[in-house]
Amino acid sequence: MLNWTLLLVSASAMFFLSWLSMRASGDKDESGFLVANNSLGPFVAAATIIATGYSGFVFMGAPGVAYQYGSFELYSNVFYTPAFLVATVFFAGFLRRKAQRMGSRTISEYIANSHSDGAAGRWLRAISAIIIVLLLSVFLVSQIRAIGLLMSGWLGVSSNTAALFVTLLVIGYTIFGGLRAVAWTDTVMIIGMVGASCAIAYVVFVQVGGGDLIASLHSIDPELANPSTGAPYGDSTLSSFLVLPYAFMWAAVLPYMSVRFLAIKKDVSMARVGIWVAIFGLLLNFTPLAGLYARAYFPDLGTPDLAMPTFIQDAFGPVMASVITLFILFAMKSTANSLMHTISTAISYDIRHALGVKSGFFSRMGFNRLMVIAVGVMAFFAMAYLPPVMVLWLGVLGNGTLMASLFGVSLCSTFWQGNSAGALASIVTGFATSAFVLLGTDWGWVQGPLLGCVVSAVTYVSVSLLTREPAGKVATESPLG
Incomplete structure (x- = not known):
């Protein structure tokens, strides 16, 4: 009863915030639904960036990896904060200003406007939007699965029932106010997420003791306490440094992250946003400790992804466990609503415009x-x-392959302008490279996306140069063709 009460009260609060955001943006204002009318201040912008980036993968995925592979995940997780900070302070401003000059409301629209305003631009917009839909759907599925695993024991229902309930809940408050509703609810959620992370640190360092935890892990397997490899990120322990560029490109390239940069107010200093990003990020770096705790005291779990629920049930009393679980659900719901918003926007706005449908029912907020x-x-x-x-x-x-697909046409194009042929080629080669390495080889988890980004960038520049029209060609042509 306590768990259901907490969930329903928090759900009511989310719906209320979404309703307020709808009133603020206007029911018929598509700009409000897509980019919150460029109204986000530094605190709200930082909150929605971190709440979306530090999501189910941090509160469910990272403890699961720590349970399976040991303390190396704790080292690797540290690199997310500086990566997000660099993306916010040094890249977001370029992207925001260029997008506002071109009137771009989505990343697919930004990509198309950057490279062509004709048929090639529509093809580019459609292809990038379709890839966004496919690959972010993979990530959305993982978020919903994580929610189901966590909530099943918490509510006393099956994982599918729990996932269905929260899916309907997230749909409900996302449809009200679009990105503004997502950002406002994320701001509430980040407070709970920080509280949950700090509670995990308190249990491990104060109640259990870091030394005792390491000793328990060492008795099970010395590799858990002092890894000699960088698994699952690579063979070398230096592989943890690959997380830094990977996380930077995560924040800068992935559409559900970078669209938040487009929604920030024009007069807001990105340095002020960066300060809050750093504070939130640093306070959320304790979550892998839950996986180490679960491995030390519950080494026979059926699946590593049960590490966080097991930790919560053992480390806290019933009331505190319920509150912490709710906060972790906040983290997963914050990303789920962002993904739903981005995927639906790609369908209802980008693909629609690429097909030339700009009026009628399909152009309304209801669609x-x-x-x-x-x-x-x-x-x-x-x-x-x-x-x-x-x-x-x-x-x-899902994220890594999408990141590789869009790296050339989003990040590189901000600093060096290619053409539509280079953009199309970079999307295809980045996608193929990352997907092949992740699905067809035994390389580490970050190597495929990073290699895909390199291939995407090289292809973008080289194909653009090879297909660029010679200087002066247009000027020497007859006006009659």
Whole structure:
């Protein structure tokens, strides 16, 4: 009863915030739904960036990886904060200013406007939007699965029932106010997420003792306490440094992250946003400790992704366990609503415009909201038939491959302008490279996406140079053709 009460009270609060955001943006204002009318201040912007980035993969995936591979995940997790900080302070401003000059409301629209305003631009917009839909749907499925695993024991229902309930809940408050609703609810959620992370640190360092935990891990397997490899990120322990560029490109390239940069007010200093990003990020770096605790005292779990629920049940009393679980659900819901918003936007706005449909029912807010419902329902049914797989790996597959696909046309194009041929080629080669390495080789989890980003950038520049029209060609042509 306590758990259900907490969930319903928090759900009511989320719906109320979403309703307020709808009133603030206007029911018929598509700009409000897509980019919150460029109204986010530094605190809210930082809150939604971190709440979205530090999501189910941090609270469920990272403890699962720590349970499976040991303390190396704790070292690797530290690099997310500086990566997000660099992306916010040194890249977000360029992207925001360029997008505002071109009137771009989504990343696919930004990509198309940057490279062509004709048929090639529409093709580019459609292809990038379709890839966003496919790959972010993979990540959304992993988020819903993580939610189901965590909530099943908490509410005393099956994982599918729990996932369905929260999926409907997230759909409900996302359809009201679009990105503004997502950002406002994320701001509430980040407070709970920070509280949960600090509670984990208190249990491990104060109640248990870091030394005792390491000794317990060492008695099970010395590799857990002092890893000699960088698994699952690579063979060398230096592989942890690969997380830094990976996380930077995560924040800068992935559409559901970078669209938040477009929503920040024009007069807001990105340095002020960066300060809050650093504070939130540093306070959320304790979550892998829960996985180490679970491995030390519960070494025979059926799946590593049960590490966090097991830790919560053992480390806290009933009331505190319920509150901490609710805060962790906040983390996963913050990313789920962002993914639903981004995927539905790609369908209802980018693909629609690429097809030339700019009027009628399909151009109204009702269609945007209908797509949110369709995306959420699709993701739930996909999750129900998902074979056993680690949540974090599934997230890497979707996010990493999308990151490699869009690296050239989003990050590189901000600093060096290519053409539509280079953009199309870089999307295809980045996608193929990352997908092949992740699915067809035994390389580490970050190597495939990073290699895909390199291939995407090289392809973008080289193909653009090879297909660029010679200087002066247009000027020497006859006006009659």
